[in-house]
Amino acid sequence: MEKIVDNHINIAGLKKTIYQDGKPLKILDGVDLSIQKSEVISVLGPSGCGKSTLLNIIAGLDEPDEGDININGLDFGSRLGSVGYMQQKDLLLPWRSVKDNVILGLEIKGVSKRQSYEMVEPHFQSFGLSGFESNYPHTLSGGMKQRASFLRTVITEPDILLLDEPFSALDALNRSRLQIWLLDLLEGIQRTVLLVTHDVDEAIMLSDRIYVMTSRPGRINSVEEVPYPRPRNREIVNDSSFVGLKSKILSFLWDQD
Amino acid sequence: MINWLVKWSPAFGIVCLIVGAWQLLVKIQEIPRWLLPSPSSVATTIYSDHSMLMRHTLVTLEEIILGFFLALAAGVILASAICLSQTIEKALYPFIIASQTVPIIVIAPMLLVWIGYGLAPKIIVVALISFFPIVVNTVDGMKSIDPDIQKLMRTLGGQKAQVFSKIMIPSSLPYLFSGLRVAIAISVIGAVIGEWVGSSEGLGYLMIRSKPQFQTERVFAAIIILSFIGVGLFALITYFEKVLVPWSNEQRN
Numbered sequence: 001m002e003k004i005v006d007n008h009i010n011i012a013g014l015k016k017t018i019y020q021d022g023k024p025l026k027i028l029d030g031v032d033l034s035i036q037k038s039e040v041i042s043v044l045g046p047s048g049c050g051k052s053t054l055l056n057i058i059a060g061l062d063e064p065d066e067g068d069i070n071i072n073g074l075d076f077g078s079r080l081g082s083v084g085y086m087q088q089k090d091l092l093l094p095w096r097s098v099k100d101n102v103i104l105g106l107e108i109k110g111v112s113k114r115q116s117y118e119m120v121e122p123h124f125q126s127f128g129l130s131g132f133e134s135n136y137p138h139t140l141s142g143g144m145k146q147r148a149s150f151l152r153t154v155i156t157e158p159d160i161l162l163l164d165e166p167f168s169a170l171d172a173l174n175r176s177r178l179q180i181w182l183l184d185l186l187e188g189i190q191r192t193v194l195l196v197t198h199d200v201d202e203a204i205m206l207s208d209r210i211y212v213m214t215s216r217p218g219r220i221n222s223v224e225e226v227p228y229p230r231p232r233n234r235e236i237v238n239d240s241s242f243v244g245l246k247s248k249i250l251s252f253l254w255d256q257d
Numbered sequence: 258m259i260n261w262l263v264k265w266s267p268a269f270g271i272v273c274l275i276v277g278a279w280q281l282l283v284k285i286q287e288i289p290r291w292l293l294p295s296p297s298s299v300a301t302t303i304y305s306d307h308s309m310l311m312r313h314t315l316v317t318l319e320e321i322i323l324g325f326f327l328a329l330a331a332g333v334i335l336a337s338a339i340c341l342s343q344t345i346e347k348a349l350y351p352f353i354i355a356s357q358t359v360p361i362i363v364i365a366p367m368l369l370v371w372i373g374y375g376l377a378p379k380i381i382v383v384a385l386i387s388f389f390p391i392v393v394n395t396v397d398g399m400k401s402i403d404p405d406i407q408k409l410m411r412t413l414g415g416q417k418a419q420v421f422s423k424i425m426i427p428s429s430l431p432y433l434f435s436g437l438r439v440a441i442a443i444s445v446i447g448a449v450i451g452e453w454v455g456s457s458e459g460l461g462y463l464m465i466r467s468k469p470q471f472q473t474e475r476v477f478a479a480i481i482i483l484s485f486i487g488v489g490l491f492a493l494i495t496y497f498e499k500v501l502v503p504w505s506n507e508q509r510n
Contacts, residue, residue, distance in 0.1 A: 060412070061411060080412060085408075085409075087409065091403070091405055091406055093423075095427045108419055136504060156413065
């Protein structure tokens with residue numbers, strides 16, 4: 001059933017201009033990137049470099065003006081519903097319990113409620129949500145909300161996961177906890193992931209390759225391979241090569257302004 | 258119960274103050290009963306005429322409740338149509354607003370001519386003035402969804418109908434209830450106006466009949482009962498909101 005393709009996702013020469021008050025504003029100016037199956041890549045860049053626009057295009061919410069985009073052979077119309085997109089905010093619906101929130105995508109796809117519950121049930125443990133299935137979102141901590149939102153995204157088994165600064169709303173301690181949790185989780189599920197972040201540590205720790213973008217109009221400034229094999233642990237942040245890679249990426253980002 | 262009394266003690270305090278001052282004023286100034294009856298004589302009237310008052314109260318209550326439910330149904334249907342179709346919105350919204358600028362006191366006697374005496378014209382008057390806050394609030398609620406939630410629904414493959422049923426309806430409920438609270442208060446006025454222009458029973462009818470007969474106590478008795486109806490129904494709606502929309506308060510905090 002699985003198609004064997006080297007490049008799971010291939011993006012070439014992506015350009016996008018939007019109009020603000022009638023004035024053209026170039027957001028993306030020739031973005032190229034590729035992701036192999038089961039690879040985790042990060043896109044790092046200053047605010048306003050067009051990362052959100054890039055994600056919207058990949059998710060199928062927006063169309064590029066120019067350029068090619070190939071995601072596992074899906075055309076533009078069919079990307080909606082096949083690309084998992086986790087936004088910055090948890091976006092849990094306040095009138096639904098945790099359990100009913102995480103099955104939203106399954107419900108939309110027409111899976112029966114009973115079957116949906118059966119599908120999500122085994123995951124509550126590893127997502128740190130067991131015992132809270134019937135809680136309403138406002139009773140959860142920020143980290144739990146984010147994990148529930150993540151479970152809602154992955155439970156529909158999308159071809160690719162887009163994560164838009166998923167931990168940016170959390171405090172530093174919870175953020176690093178969740179990064180480690182995600183690191184472990186990604187080992188288990190073998191999923192193709194595109195992570196957008198501001199956090200260089202997060203990018204290095206989690207991904208196989210890092211694309212650094214320029215400020216607007218967004219282009220890929222450099223591509224850095226992350227040399228650590230998987231499974232990884234949190235200790236890599238203390239590695240001297242980690243610090244070296246971090247300062248190299250930071251210098252790219254600082255040169256922007 | 259004790260908690261409830263403590264919570265509302267400021268309101269009871271104000272009632273005691275007004276009633277006390279009123280009683281005192283009537284006694285000291287020796288104001289004639291037909292001009293301004295004392296609270297004690299109003300209370301006596303409520304007690305001695307309670308079966309007659311009860312009969313009229315039930316009639317008015319029926320008009321209020323039926324009219325209110327008609328307004329609720331019409332309001333929710335109109336709001337849904339407005340939110341689902343821009344054409345419908347552009348076609349209907351101006352008329353919905355215009356309908357509120359026509360004085361109800363002018364419409365009410367015409368309804369009497371068109372549909373006759375009886376319950377129906379009163380229900381329509383009630384519905385006519387109380388559907389407006391329901392429509393406006395529900396439309397605002399349905400349109401207030403976070404654009405990021407729209408995005409989420411689209412990336413999950415959600416169609417327009419699913420966005421409507423799974424997102425727009427539940428997120429409009431707290432707004433709907435705000436509309437219902439306004440609607441219930443003005444529907445009491447609607448019922449009274451409906452009875453004033455032509456009726457043979459109900460608290461509005463009782464007021465309009467008692468005034469020329471200088472039975473001012475009865476007018477005041479009717480006013481007091483109407484305020485109790487208003488406060489009671491308002492409280493009932495607040496209670497239903499707590500039960501049906503438990504997340505509403507959390508969201509506001």
